[in-house]
Each structure stands twice: as C-alpha cells, then as structure tokens.
Amino acid sequence: MKGSNITKLDHLTAIAEQTGDYSEIEGKPFPGIVAHVWEWFLDLSAGRGQGGISYTEIKSWMELTGNRPTPFEIRLIKRIDIAYLKRNNSG
Numbered sequence: 001m002k003g004s005n006i007t008k009l010d011h012l013t014a015i016a017e018q019t020g021d022y023s024e025i026e027g028k029p030f031p032g033i034v035a036h037v038w039e040w041f042l043d044l045s046a047g048r049g050q051g052g053i054s055y056t057e058i059k060s061w062m063e064l065t066g067n068r069p070t071p072f073e074i075r076l077i078k079r080i081d082i083a084y085l086k087r088n089n090s091g
Helices: 008-019 032-045 055-065 071-089
Strands: none
Touching: 008 071, 032 055, 032 071, 055 071
16 A cells, blocks of 8 residues: 555455455466465465565475475466565555
C-alpha cells in the first residue's frame, strides 16, 4: 500500500481473515505438472523476510525436507519468487 510498509497482499489477507472471503487473494490453480513446485515455493516462502529466497535457504530446505528439486525446478522457484517480490513491492 502506498505510503505504508504493508503490501497489498498483506492488506488483502487481513481483510480475508476478518471477512472469511478469500476470493481476492486466491489465484488460479497451477497445472498439475508444476503444482509440486508451487507447494515447494509456498513452503520456502513461509519463513521469508523482506528479500528473496536464497540458494542457501533452498539448500537448507532440501536438507531438512529431503526434497530434491531438479535444476529446472530450482530456477522455477527462483522465477516465482522474483514475480512474487515484484507483485508485492509494486503496491
């Protein structure tokens, strides 16, 4: 939100939690072929700070969870993260 440290997503999430209407923040589901990558991104993103998900964080997550994304899947996670940051920092 302009003039605030709160992102649009944070604002919409707060409204959704108060009203029970999540339609403004629910997106279209990912195709099944990459749904697991989206789930991995959400898992990695849950503990995020202000910055992007680092390769070190991905490596630690892999060690903790036993997940073994391919190099392509790691690049996809990073691209989703960049899009997420752009979207949330655009106000």
